Amino acid sequence: MNWSSWLLWGFLATIVLTTISAGTQGLGLTRMNFPYMLGSILTPDRDRAKLYGFWVHVGAGLVFSLIYVWIFQALGKAGWWRGTLIGICHGIFVLVVIMSLLPGVHPRMASERHGPEAHNLLEPPGFLALHYGIQTPLSILLSHAVFGAILGAFYRLV
Amino acid sequence: MRRTFGASFWAEIFILVMLPIALVIPKIKDYAVIGDSRAAALVSRCGSLDWLCWPRFDSTAIFSALLDPEKGGHWSITPTSPCRFERQYIQNTNVLETRFASGSGQAVLTDLMPVASEQFKRTAMIADHEMVRRLICTEGEIEVRVEFRPRVAYGEQPVTLRDHGKLGLRFESGGGVYWLRCNRPLRAESDRIRGTISLKRGETLEFSLSYAEESPAVLPALGERVHAAIERSVEWWQQWAARSNYHGPYREMVTRSALALKLLAYAPSGAVTAAATTSLPERIGDTLNWDYRYCWLRDASLTIRALVGLGYMDEAESFLTWLLHATRLTQPELRVMYDVFGGIAPRERELNFLSGYFGSRPVRIGNGARHQLQLDIYGEVIEGTAQFANVKKTLDRATQKVLIGLGKHVAGHWDSPDEGIWEPRGRRENHTHSRLMCWTALDRLLALGEKGLLDGAPREDFLRERERIRRQIETRAWNEKLQSYASTLDGDGMDATLLRIPWYGLEDAGSDRMKLTYRRICEQLGTSDGMLYRYARQPAEGAFGICGFWAVEYLALGGGSLRQAHGLFERLLSYGNDLGLFSEEIDPETGDALGNFPQAFTHVGLISAALTLEEKERGEPHPAEETGANTKSASRGMRV
Numbered sequence: 001m002n003w004s005s006w007l008l009w010g011f012l013a014t015i016v017l018t019t020i021s022a023g024t025q026g027l028g029l030t031r032m033n034f035p036y037m038l039g040s041i042l043t044p045d046r047d048r049a050k051l052y053g054f055w056v057h058v059g060a061g062l063v064f065s066l067i068y069v070w071i072f073q074a075l076g077k078a079g080w081w082r083g084t085l086i087g088i089c090h091g092i093f094v095l096v097v098i099m100s101l102l103p104g105v106h107p108r109m110a111s112e113r114h115g116p117e118a119h120n121l122l123e124p125p126g127f128l129a130l131h132y133g134i135q136t137p138l139s140i141l142l143s144h145a146v147f148g149a150i151l152g153a154f155y156r157l158v
Numbered sequence: 159m160r161r162t163f164g165a166s167f168w169a170e171i172f173i174l175v176m177l178p179i180a181l182v183i184p185k186i187k188d189y190a191v192i193g194d195s196r197a198a199a200l201v202s203r204c205g206s207l208d209w210l211c212w213p214r215f216d217s218t219a220i221f222s223a224l225l226d227p228e229k230g231g232h233w234s235i236t237p238t239s240p241c242r243f244e245r246q247y248i249q250n251t252n253v254l255e256t257r258f259a260s261g262s263g264q265a266v267l268t269d270l271m272p273v274a275s276e277q278f279k280r281t282a283m284i285a286d287h288e289m290v291r292r293l294i295c296t297e298g299e300i301e302v303r304v305e306f307r308p309r310v311a312y313g314e315q316p317v318t319l320r321d322h323g324k325l326g327l328r329f330e331s332g333g334g335v336y337w338l339r340c341n342r343p344l345r346a347e348s349d350r351i352r353g354t355i356s357l358k359r360g361e362t363l364e365f366s367l368s369y370a371e372e373s374p375a376v377l378p379a380l381g382e383r384v385h386a387a388i389e390r391s392v393e394w395w396q397q398w399a400a401r402s403n404y405h406g407p408y409r410e411m412v413t414r415s416a417l418a419l420k421l422l423a424y425a426p427s428g429a430v431t432a433a434a435t436t437s438l439p440e441r442i443g444d445t446l447n448w449d450y451r452y453c454w455l456r457d458a459s460l461t462i463r464a465l466v467g468l469g470y471m472d473e474a475e476s477f478l479t480w481l482l483h484a485t486r487l488t489q490p491e492l493r494v495m496y497d498v499f500g501g502i503a504p505r506e507r508e509l510n511f512l513s514g515y516f517g518s519r520p521v522r523i524g525n526g527a528r529h530q531l532q533l534d535i536y537g538e539v540i541e542g543t544a545q546f547a548n549v550k551k552t553l554d555r556a557t558q559k560v561l562i563g564l565g566k567h568v569a570g571h572w573d574s575p576d577e578g579i580w581e582p583r584g585r586r587e588n589h590t591h592s593r594l595m596c597w598t599a600l601d602r603l604l605a606l607g608e609k610g611l612l613d614g615a616p617r618e619d620f621l622r623e624r625e626r627i628r629r630q631i632e633t634r635a636w637n638e639k640l641q642s643y644a645s646t647l648d649g650d651g652m653d654a655t656l657l658r659i660p661w662y663g664l665e666d667a668g669s670d671r672m673k674l675t676y677r678r679i680c681e682q683l684g685t686s687d688g689m690l691y692r693y694a695r696q697p698a699e700g701a702f703g704i705c706g707f708w709a710v711e712y713l714a715l716g717g718g719s720l721r722q723a724h725g726l727f728e729r730l731l732s733y734g735n736d737l738g739l740f741s742e743e744i745d746p747e748t749g750d751a752l753g754n755f756p757q758a759f760t761h762v763g764l765i766s767a768a769l770t771l772e773e774k775e776r777g778e779p780h781p782a783e784e785t786g787a788n789t790k791s792a793s794r795g796m797r798v
Contacts, residue, residue, distance in 0.1 A: 031486045031500065046554045112213070113286055115425025116195030116398070117276050118473040123427040123484065123499060131427075131499040133487050 014061025024139035032132040083152020091144030187735035187751040194271035198434035206234035216451040231309035251395035263298025285368035295357035307350035316349035403469035406772030414738035415761035428476030433754035439518035450754040455535040462542035464765035490567035537595025544602040544785040572596035588647040591655035600624040605787035642678035654705035663782035667716035685746035700743030700752035704763030
């Protein structure tokens with residue numbers, strides 16, 4: 001395994017993923033702010049949560065990119081389209097599984113069973129994170145596909 | 159002689175057709191609401207559950223006899239012999255008790271959606287959504303007729319009930335599963351249960367109806383578990399009510415309004431829905447039937463005023479967070495209404511298979527006003543935020559950014575015609591109230607800046623535009639001939655929203671102009687008992703619930719005396735139903751409720767009026783005096 005290549009392209013792919021995610025939020029495609037969602041696990045302060053969440057997201061990106069790299073190594077080849085395919089699978093996994101598990105593990109997120117207590121909680125993402133905007137799945141799939149494409153295109157196998 | 163079919167002829171026909179229906183359809187004010195801050199149900203005075211949408215307020219109804227006694231489903235538990243009905247909520251709760259007293263015996267029906275703390279829910283298996291109905295015979299013997307007849311999709315389709323023996327009855331709809339369990343054997347027909355059951359003193363009849371979108375669903379137990387669920391729910395609501403720090407006059411009515419508001423708040427997101435129903439008519443037999451199961455931003459400042467004023471800071475913060483962040487996709491533009499998760503409310507559809515409440519057709523779901531332009535909502539949102547910030551003394555940077563974006567939008571667009579607060583489906587006009595709220599938006603942003611809570615706002619632009627709006631209102635909204643402010647610039651119509659001018663601090667309530675305006679509003683929009691129509695309309699609709707409470711606040715703020723304000727407030731309270739619930743409008747002749755029910759807007763109006771009365775009695779400042787930037791000039795008032 002090429003550790004330096006993983007570290008470099010895993011980090012850069014995560015940065016691009018975060019940028020696309022923030023860009024689609026800025027363009028009004030989705031309300032979802034991934035760094036805030038992750039960072040609010042650690043602190044209720046919105047500003048700090050985004051900062052902490054950014055670094056948690058970078059860490060998570062590196063962990064996930066390790067899985068991509070293992071798959072490339074196992075296949076004996078990488079390539080942008082293989083990376084894109086894995087990225088789309090990864091995006092679907094995030095949308096279908098991670099989002100539905102999140103209210104159960106996030107200490108500051110309500111579930112759709114929450115109530116009538118009203119603490120200031122984050123709204124739950126709902127199926128495919130549609131509660132954060134109808135185009136949220138598009139944003140997640142796109143950002144993860146690009147994440148995979150970058151890793152696939154630039155990771156150098158040993 | 160040739161007969162002409164004039165208005166009186168059709169009125170006779172209407173009465174002949176409607177009279178038999180009137181004997182079986184409860185009046186709107188005969189309903190009580192129960193819920194769990196995620197969904198709500200309406201139960202009639204005689205024990206019929208005629209409205210239930212699961213899992214959310216705006217989901218499709220499985221019981222909708224409210225809108226069509228034939229096609230809409232219902233779930234009734236009613237004595238077979240003639241009896242007297244009495245009902246009440248268990249004190250300071252949303253748990254309903256209906257007492258049946260017949261010649262042979264008495265019974266108490268308890269209706270609720272069980273609630274519990276999140277801590278308890280982590281330790282027990284709880285159904286996702288549940289409705290509990292328990293009948294206890296308290297004296298003698300009583301026979302009741304039970305009819306359980308759900309119909310999915312607002313009654314469009316029957317259900318297929320499957321009998322699972324001791325587990326209960328099951329049916330599926332829209333990807334979810336419903337389970338009905340009872341402590342007595344139930345014999346199901348294909349789509350309903352019908353039967354009579356006799357109870358002797360001390361015997362109970364218990365039902366649990368639950369709904370789940372995930373399987374395996376939790377099957378709630380009966381017996382002791384039902385008793386515990388009721389106890390727990392009563393305790394939860396009473397503890398919630400006890401958190402109120404309101405100790406002013408009319409506490410019981412204020413608490414009931416707070417409980418109704420809490421029930422209409424959607425806990426998972428913090429949104430507050432306008433009402434629990436759709437298409438209850440503003441005029442019986444007419445077409446003014448709208449879907450109110452969404453969240454209107456026009457209610458924002460009063461809702462936050464009510465929640466903050468009563469000390470429910472968690473609820474206020476949840477609502478504000480929803481308000482500022484769930485609406486993010488459309489910012490800096492705001493829509494008139496959103497669904498509970500900040501999505502655009504669905505497009506309007508007519509359910510033509512339903513006959514409507516008392517023949518009031520069409521029944522509508524979704525709302526066509528969702529794309530209207532209402533400039534007043536910016537002021538509502540910003541004023542609400544300012545009230546909250548005034549207590550919390552802080553605003554995070556993301557919120558500041560949102561507020562500045564909204565302020566810039568107001569500064570650039572205030573001088574445009576809009577549909578206005580009442581959402582008429584006609585042409586846009588230059589509404590005085592919309593200008594007032596744009597002035598309020600900029601004024602509050604300037605005030606937040608002065609207090610150091612808002613950084614980076616273009617102060618000079620906001621100052622300039624605020625003064626332009628003020629000048630426009632003072633010159634073009636004032637009608638010399640009428641000697642009153644008018645509902646539109648250069649217009650001559652009256653509108654009850656003009657009473658809000660002092661509330662937001664643009665002009666003193668005791669100014670000559672406001673006193674003349676109040677007099678003109680009473681002349682043109684007042685009923686004999688002090689209620690107000692929102693505007694002049696032919697044929698007339700009902701008096702608008704919240705407008706009467708606005709008049710109370712106007713009087714208390716200096717437009718009249720505190721005594722006058724109390725007198726009017728007490729008269730208005732008498733128009734709530736026996737449980738203290740209000741709909742949107744009131745028929746001034748009969749006192750009947752009109753429009754969707756219960757209506758959050760009316761209840762926040764009631765709470766706000768009570769808070770204003772309390773503040774004035776204690777000599778405390780009104781919120782506008784604390785959230786406004788320019789209170790000195792605002793209180794100046796205009797001389798005629």
